[in-house]
Amino acid sequence: MGRFVDKIILHCSASDLPNQDAALIDQWHRARGFAKIGYHYFITTAGQTQKGRSHDEIGAHCEGENAHSLGICLAGLASFHDAQFDALRVLLTQLKPLYPKATVHPHNEFPSAKRQGKICPVFDVQPYIQLYVQSTLERTKGEKLWNFKTFIGLLSTIFLRFFKRS
């Protein structure tokens, strides 16, 4: 049984240093006294999704929310690349079936971030909040369509059997 997760929290690395990767963030976070990288995923400027902590490990990325959340961090200070947003979309779509009831949030939405004056993750998270909600709708529609097909299939089987008998 995996850890209970009901929030996916989006971050930025708040640095425009080139060639950032999960290993570098791991160094930074260890230097701050963390056991290891605080995020569960890190998305490089090239749009490569790298793993940080495992889903079952409690992260260190949003005070007060870590116990029941996943943290995703995009490399960047003020501007981000399309490849990163593409990678984020793919990642969220992959997480959805694992945590169907989770919700997506910007780090800056939480009281601890506000207290610390953090504006992380800088980019507009609204499209990703919606994407996460929407992927449920699409899957539900898919399931309903499948059920309809099954129903029609069943009907035609009964119909055919009826005709064979008569």
Ligand SMILES: [Zn+2]
């Ligand atoms: Zn953050």
